[in-house]
Amino acid sequence: MGIIQRFSDIMSANINALLDKMEDPSKMIDQYLRNLESDLGKVKAETASIMAEETRAKRALDDCDKEIAKMQTYAEKAVLAGNDADAKKFLEKKGQLSENRASLAQTYAAAADNAAKMRQMHDKLCKDIASLNARRDSVKAKMAVAKTQEKINKIGASVAGSQENLSAFDRMEAKANRMLDEANAMAELNQSASDPDGLDALAEKYDSAPASAVDDELAALKAKLGK
Known part of the structure; x- marks a missing residue:
């Protein structure tokens, strides 16, 4: 069968x-x-x-x-x-x-x-x-x-x-902030090197003041001192 x-x-x-x-x-x-x-x-x-x-x-x-x-x-x-x-x-x-x-x-x-x-x-x-x-x-x-x-x-x-991408972005952002801070610090150092006594900055203050105001201040100072 x-x-x-x-x-x-x-x-x-x-x-x-x-x-x-x-x-x-x-x-x-x-x-x-x-x-x-x-x-x-x-x-x-x-x-x-x-x-x-x-x-x-x-x-x-x-x-x-x-x-x-x-x-x-x-x-x-x-x-x-x-x-x-x-x-x-x-x-x-x-x-x-x-x-x-x-x-x-x-x-x-x-x-x-x-x-x-x-x-x-x-x-x-x-x-x-x-x-x-x-x-x-x-x-x-x-x-x-x-x-x-x-x-x-x-x-x-x-x-x-995606988390890895975010971590990479965070690292790039931190690096950019660090570079900006370093650049600002370098600018500040360069400014200090060119004017160690700070006179330039002080002169700039007076240079920027109006002449009449300086004359008025000088007259007041002489009157006080009896000059």
Whole structure:
């Protein structure tokens, strides 16, 4: 039975191993379920066909047993009636039926074994599909969380990069402030070097004052001193 071997291969597949190989279980799990549903339809059809064969084989065997029993009964009746010739005919027929029964029994045993295997595979496939359906939402939820975590990680990396940029900007700003302070200090030092006594600055004060104001101040100073 090629169909039995084919579906035995299907049933022997390890669902967890297949899921581990999937790049995106949230998408592939639906496809795998569709494949299993398709396989289940085929298994059901084959199982029904093989179970029907088992039923036909059993019916043929039962009919043969009935005929054998019937020939035995007629042979006994013929003997009781003193008709040995008729009894021999019934017994000959019984012998033919018995030989045929051995073949029918072998056929029925094979059909029953095939039907049992197919029913086992059918039940296993139904159980696997039910289990996978129950786990599908959990798998998809885990994948959604994983994808969200990946996004968060990417955003976190981007934010970390922004912080580095801000730190670099702060360093540049501090450097600019330091350069400005140094330039102002240098200007102050240059001014002190050109006028160590401060007279230039003092002269500038008087130079900038109006002449009348200086004359008035000088007259007031002389009057105070009696000059």
